[in-house]
Amino acid sequence: MPTVFVTAPPESADELARTLVEERLAACVNRLACDSIYRWEDEIHDDEERILLVKTTDEAYDDLVARVRDLHPYDVPCVERFDETDVLPVYADWRDDAVRTRSDD
Amino acid sequence: MPTVFVTAPPESADELARTLVEERLAACVNRLACDSIYRWEDEIHDDEERILLVKTTDEAYDDLVARVRDLHPYDVPCVERFDETDVLPVYADWRDDAVRTRSDD
Amino acid sequence: MPTVFVTAPPESADELARTLVEERLAACVNRLACDSIYRWEDEIHDDEERILLVKTTDEAYDDLVARVRDLHPYDVPCVERFDETDVLPVYADWRDDAVRTRSDD
Numbered sequence: 569m570p571t572v573f574v575t576a577p578p579e580s581a582d583e584l585a586r587t588l589v590e591e592r593l594a595a596c597v598n599r600l601a602c603d604s605i606y607r608w609e610d611e612i613h614d615d616e617e618r619i620l621l622v623k624t625t626d627e628a629y630d631d632l633v634a635r636v637r638d639l640h641p642y643d644v645p646c647v648e649r650f651d652e653t654d655v656l657p658v659y660a661d662w663r664d665d666a667v668r669t670r671s672d673d
Numbered sequence: 674m675p676t677v678f679v680t681a682p683p684e685s686a687d688e689l690a691r692t693l694v695e696e697r698l699a700a701c702v703n704r705l706a707c708d709s710i711y712r713w714e715d716e717i718h719d720d721e722e723r724i725l726l727v728k729t730t731d732e733a734y735d736d737l738v739a740r741v742r743d744l745h746p747y748d749v750p751c752v753e754r755f756d757e758t759d760v761l762p763v764y765a766d767w768r769d770d771a772v773r774t775r776s777d778d
Numbered sequence: 779m780p781t782v783f784v785t786a787p788p789e790s791a792d793e794l795a796r797t798l799v800e801e802r803l804a805a806c807v808n809r810l811a812c813d814s815i816y817r818w819e820d821e822i823h824d825d826e827e828r829i830l831l832v833k834t835t836d837e838a839y840d841d842l843v844a845r846v847r848d849l850h851p852y853d854v855p856c857v858e859r860f861d862e863t864d865v866l867p868v869y870a871d872w873r874d875d876a877v878r879t880r881s882d883d
Contacts (some may be wrong), residue, residue: 569677573751573781573862575808589717595712598680598724602831605795606806607876612799619808619831621707621724623751630767633866643774643874646806646833648781649864652678654754656738662749666712676783676858690815694822701856703785703829726812726829726848728856757783759859761843767854771817 569663570629572622574636575646576602581618584639588622594633595666596623611639625667674768675728675734678753679741680709686723689744693727698737699729700771710733730772779865780833780839785814791828794849796847798832803842805838805876835877840853861863 572594576584578601585597598621605614623634630648636647677699681689683706690702703726710719729737734754741752782804785852788811795807808831815824834842839859846857 569697569753570863582708582710585720586717586830589710589712592712596709598707598709598722600705600707600724600810602808602810603792604806604808605792605799607799607802612796617808619810626806629864630840637866644868645866646869647866648862650755650860651863652753653675653756654734656742656752657755658749659751674858687813687815691822691824694815694817697817703812703814703815704828705810705812705829725821756781756857758861759839761847761855761857763854764856764858 570624570649572598573621573648573650574622575617576620578616578643580620581620585620587639591637592668593628594622594624623663625664628667633639674731675754675756678755679727679740680751680759682721683721684721685697685746690725699727699728699734699772700768726770728768730769733772756762780834780859780861783858784830784832785827785861786830788826788828790851791830795830797849802878803838803845804832804834805873833873835874838877
């Protein structure tokens, strides 16, 4: 099952996370405070950000990424998919139930 | 080598982490503060949690998951395994030494 | 594309991250505060650390790890590679541009 790693500015992270869960594209979103140093237009920036760890399903993944693109304030957001190699079955079942894809509507 | 991703309430995270290291099921546990928004019994909750990144070995993995189930206060805890594709050899050796599985007892 | 997971003491994390980005071995480094409990020389320690999530490329990976070894204050640093299974193309392109390997020099 995918965990989608997204970084966002602090002021938009909570709303982005809540929308993904409300719209059942994610079962859960963990938000973590971080500092990010990066190169942008050949200058180095060091900004406060939030990391979102978005817990979703294989079936909902494409819809989720499309929705993140809609909602995200950056033109070039960090959106990366990491797949676990094992998950507690009872947690996987809950995740499946909490996430609905278009085919379920 | 597995990194086991576990979320837990703040009040039980430290003890869970310490027990796993004391019992040599984990070499190290990183604990991070996070906010988690999720759907439970059809309501959306937004709670403070701790993410535990539990560094263990292939051999100890099953024992570790069983022990997390014993100790964890949730009925449906997030327990996910992520495997790295490369690790610094000297760190891997240390990890192997720090973790003991039942067959070592 | 690799995300390299490195832990470091708080007092050296920022400089390590900045050097990797300045030297174009990383496009971005997220730094997160954490508490780490671990076994070292048969004693259990619980220290404040920083997790660095270093966003780099396949081509720069070996140079990056070598440079982390140079700069890191620990003899046995946690340096682990995790590879995503999917990444937003526009972000991947930016990352490729921001990271330069020796063959580019």
